[in-house]
Amino acid sequence: MSALYENSYYIASVGLIAVGLYVMVVKKNLIKVLIGLSLFETGINLLFIAVGYLAGGTAPIFSTHSLLPGRMVDPVPQAVVLTAIVIGVAVLALALSLTIRLYEHYGTLNLRKVRDLKW
Amino acid sequence: MRAVIAICLLAVIVPVLAISLAEIPFGAQGAATPEKPWIHYISQGAEETGAANIVTSVVVTYRGFDTLGEVTVLFIAAIGLGAVLFSRQQRKGEKLEGASLILQTGCRFLFPLILLFGAYVFIHGHLTPGGGFQGGVIVASGFLLAYLGCADINARKRWLNATESLAGAAFVIAGLIGLALGGDFLMNFLPKGTFNRLFSAGLIPLVYAAIGFKVGAELAGIVANLLEKPE
């Protein structure tokens, strides 16, 4: 039970990565695949922040000048994950615009049927 | 059949992840030797950049080039979305169902308050948690509320595109001025000021304000493009 509690963030992020990967490989609807992509990216971001955690640490902000910097959480993964979240939403917006165009052209969003329709 | 492939893939990936994560004990961060970059950022970041928020100083000053790349990726995504959804026919706003009177009045009241909150978040990015990206997205969600609730506050797309382009150009020009003055691209060339005040940390509030304007205008333009419908 204590091992479960200590690694609970790792279990959460690996679980999200597994569910996202399953949805992306198995499901047929294109919008469901994009939902799986969004879950996958959330899992990866959670993994990054969980690795940079320091037990008993605090947020890396000097709210008063005399705060001792000895026990602060790692700030570099937070900067990297900030970039990753914004890039994730950019990729999602472009993918959804392509989905709308695909539906207008083929009339279906089923990936098996779209692959069979040639030109 | 697909489910079998997915289960095999997961049966390979999940144990590999679990074994490699067992090497990193949670909450230990490995050994804290002085060569690690984050020790330098935490202990000297406040004096070198003058910003109280260390994540902001990492994003804008120490890793400023990555932020330039991210701004470029957002720009390409917005252009790509506009190009894919382009049609030669006359497009106008989607005829949504008219909102009720309570919703219209509420949206008209809330819209400037949300813009004010978003501006507060990206102006104080170097003092409190927040920054350009968070404030810009809050501004864009205010525009989303205006599109859905009251149809008469809709910003013209020409203004949104002009704001976005000018803000992006301002970020690059600030970097080029740093290159011309000191020899480093995106160098912090303005004076640091006193700690924990609004006008401190040199170039960081200006760069973050430009990024906030750019991200807000960009995402509002993306939502406007998605809501249109060809006639």
Place this chain on the structure above:
Amino acid sequence: MLDTLREIAQLGLVALLLVGAVCACMFKDLLNAVIAAAFVSLIATVLFFLLHAPDVAMAEASIGAAITTAIFVIAIKKTTRSEEE
């Protein structure tokens, strides 16, 4: 007493996260799946805050809950609503 309360809260949040992700996988109506994904984003925001990362929590809250859900719903409105065809 406070220690076990924090333990229970953390384990409960992780369990809710995984339940929400499995629900997003299994729902057939696409709007329900998008709402489940927004719920996962919200729980991830609270977990980011518990990991002492307030900047990332603000970014995930505004982007994951507002912008991602909005563009998904607009895209679903212009295409099909249910998964089966």
